[in-house]
Amino acid sequence: MTHPTPEPLTTHEQTTLTQLEGTIRDGWNGFVTVGEALLTIRDQRLYRAAHRTFGDYCEQVWGWSRQRAQQLIDAAETTHALSTIGLHPENERQARELKEAAKVVQHLEPEQIVAVARYLKTATGTDKPTTSQVKAAAEVAASIDAHATVQHPDTGAEVPLHTLTGEQRAAAIAENVSTGTHERLQRQKQHIEESKLQANSSGRGGWTDWCLTYAQQHLTDTQELRIVIKRDPSGNPKAQTLVIDTHTHTTIASGEPADWLKKAVLNLAEEVRG
Numbered sequence: 001m002t003h004p005t006p007e008p009l010t011t012h013e014q015t016t017l018t019q020l021e022g023t024i025r026d027g028w029n030g031f032v033t034v035g036e037a038l039l040t041i042r043d044q045r046l047y048r049a050a051h052r053t054f055g056d057y058c059e060q061v062w063g064w065s066r067q068r069a070q071q072l073i074d075a076a077e078t079t080h081a082l083s084t085i086g087l088h089p090e091n092e093r094q095a096r097e098l099k100e101a102a103k104v105v106q107h108l109e110p111e112q113i114v115a116v117a118r119y120l121k122t123a124t125g126t127d128k129p130t131t132s133q134v135k136a137a138a139e140v141a142a143s144i145d146a147h148a149t150v151q152h153p154d155t156g157a158e159v160p161l162h163t164l165t166g167e168q169r170a171a172a173i174a175e176n177v178s179t180g181t182h183e184r185l186q187r188q189k190q191h192i193e194e195s196k197l198q199a200n201s202s203g204r205g206g207w208t209d210w211c212l213t214y215a216q217q218h219l220t221d222t223q224e225l226r227i228v229i230k231r232d233p234s235g236n237p238k239a240q241t242l243v244i245d246t247h248t249h250t251t252i253a254s255g256e257p258a259d260w261l262k263k264a265v266l267n268l269a270e271e272v273r274g
Contacts, residue, residue: 007048017046024062031092035076038069070234071096078102085117087134097131104138111170112141115177123178132188133181139250140180144173151175184250191218191243191252191272207265211241214269222247227264232257239264243272 009017020037038058041047047057055066062069075095081102082089089095108116116137120129149158153171164172215225224246229239238257241264245252255267 006050007045009046009049013044013046014049016044017041020046021061031072031095032076032079035072035074039073039076042069042073067234067236070232074099074233081106082134084113085120085134085138087120087129098134101131101135101138104135104142108138108141111166111173112144112177114170115174116141118174119177119181123182133185135251136184136188137177137181140184141173141177143180144176187245187250188252207262207269210269211265214272218272219243223252225268227261241265241268243268 020041023037024034041057042054045054047054047061051057051060053066054069058064058066058069072092075089075092078095078099079089082095082098082105085105087098089098105113105116116134119137120133124130124133144161148161150161150164150172151157152159152164153168153175161169161172211225211227219225222245224244226242226244227239228242229237232238236259238259239261240257241255242251243253244250253268253272255264255269255271258264258267
């Protein structure tokens with residue numbers, strides 16, 4: 001295999017690399033600054049003078065796998081996205097838990113972001129809402145169609161959202177986020193409670209049989225249990241098991257993504273059992 005010829009850095013780039021590596025050395029506990037530094041080194045290819053790939057750089061300079069470096073980058077990006085709705089993860093673990101919610105937040109319009117932030121502040125009564133609360137509010141906001149009809153905040157009449165003024169539209173979006181999020185969380189709660197009542201009557205063993213038993217005992221005609229497999233930002237396959245409402249396309253329950261199918265199913269089983 002032919003390796004690319006190392007490319008020298010400019011004086012400015014070398015200075016930048018030195019500063020960023022200093023940030024990483026000094027910030028082992030500051031996951032955001034470390035992640036930001038790694039992101040810049042990766043995107044500007046500041047590793048190229050001495051290392052063939054970013055993965056080689058991470059392993060040879062820091063003793064990290066490329067996957068570990070990506071986790072730190074993801075944590076930094078998640079924290080920036082969540083800061084727009086007033087949330088600031090205290091550590092990398094919290095950032096990882098909120099990663100899926102942050103992906104939704106990143107695509108929200110300013111009015112939707114304000115609505116989500118307002119909902120989380122007033123409805124949860126805490127500056128540390130759960131992952132489910134954040135994700136539910138963000139997904140409701142993302143699903144609002146500009147051409148859908150909403151209740152006019154002044155008259156109560158059904159009108160297309162895009163016909164409202166800026167202030168009226170913001171009020172309508174906030175109302176939809178509050179109502180829609182509450183209803184979604186109630187459905188999730190009911191689904192989980194019903195699952196807990198029958199958690200000890202699975203009947204069969206093994207994680208594959210658990211899927212069939214769960215579907216038989218808990219799913220309605222408009223619900224599906226799905227195992228979704230896709231690649232993460234590092235290119236590694238991840239599996240996630242979800243319960244989906246096929247009419248509204250909303251997520252009723254979900255387990256944490258995992259590196260293999262069995263773990264993905266067990267993560268959902270743990271979630272619905274509480």
